[in-house]
Amino acid sequence: MEAEHIVLSDGHVALFVSSLLAGAAPLVLAAMGETLTKRAGIINLSLDGTILLAAMADFVTALKTQSLLLGFGIGALTGALTAAVVAFMSLQLGRSQVAVGFVLTLMTKDLAYFLGNAYARLPGPQVPSQPVPWLKALPGLGPTLFQHSLVTYGSLLCLAVTWLFLYRSRLGLVVRAVGENPQAAFARGIHARRVQFLVTVLGGVLVGLAGAAFSLSVKPGWGRPQGAEGIGWIALALVIFGGWHPIKVAAGADLFALLQMLGITLQGLWPSIPSQVFQTAPFPLMIFTLVFMHVGERAEMEQWAAAKPWVGRLLRFLRARAPRALGRPVLPDNPSLEILNRIVF
Secondary structure, three states, X not given: OHXXXXXXXXXXXXXXXXXXXXXXXXXXXXXXXXXXXXXXXXXXXXXXXXXXXXXXXXXXXXXXXOOHHXXXXXXXXXXXXXXXXXXXXXXXXXXXXXXXXHHHHHHHHHHHHHHOHHHOOOOOOOOOEOOOOOHHHOOOHHHXXXXXXXXXXXXXXXXXXXXXXXXXXXXXXXXXXXXXXXXXXXXXXXXXXXXXXXXXXXXXXXXXXXXXXXXXXXXXXXXXXXXXXXXXXXXXXXXXXXXOOHHHHHHHHHHHHHHHHHHHHHHHHOOOOOHHHHHHOHHHHHHHHHHHHHHHOXXXXXXXXXXXXXXXXXXXXXXXXXXXXXXXXXOOOOHHHHXXXXXXX
16 A cells, blocks of 8 residues: 555656646746847847747647648747847847837737637647657656657757757857957957847747747647736746856746646635635746845845855855846947938937
8 A cells, every 4th residue: 555655646746747847848948038039138028929929820820731830830930020120129220129129029919819819719739749769668757758748848958959059159159258248249250239130039939939839739729818928027037037047047937837836736725715816926936036136146145144054055046147238239230330320210
């Protein structure tokens, strides 16, 4: 009886971790996209609307063509085009990145609901689970890591590639250098604005894929509301929470998914508590964490934490510095374009 109970508990743990990885997959994709974008010195606030528009566009495409691959392609294209608008308005026209991104997220959100209204609540294609042969039978690890859909595998691969790109490649070094000081990078022969534009579009592709992951895998279908509302803002917060480091950002995404799952579980245990309490609980907890990070940078907090080793370790883990050029306008590579911008605007 005791052995049977242990096996059952292990099965529950494996199912819980598996669900956690699957639920966090879209958030990891979006957060990795924004991590790359911010590492290059650009702020893209259009994530929330982009995710919804991509979720609608890829679902409708997959429904009409019965092709999941084409659906994901349209989602990626939607994210790339939206990010390209942010990059063009900022880098070429000198407009505020924050203002452009905020307007875009409102516009794309309304556009998604308007264009997708006719397809709400319709059944459509869904990404199937793809267990890995042989590995799926491994005790413990098999059900946890090797019985997912390609979306979950892709999010884990995206995390690894993002880390390797930023910290183990020359191109990643160029991106980080541009994010720190684009003028100095340009002086050394790097086309800083071109790098920022391309990285912003690449980040947009990942954000678009996050939208596709919602409507074709995690929460199949399209509806109003879709269930992905607010995820873009959480991804933006997670990049700060993770100190602009892919591993920490992904850990934050898993933490947020864990809080959402716990909210569902606790709602079943205490049905008398309004469901809205558990649905909104992850958001103030993330805000509290960001506030804790800010307070942790103060000298008074460091002195207080010196006598508490575990607090000090937590502060060191959370402490980070934003790229120095984040959100700041970049001098154009072409001086004549700067003169044109001043005349027109």
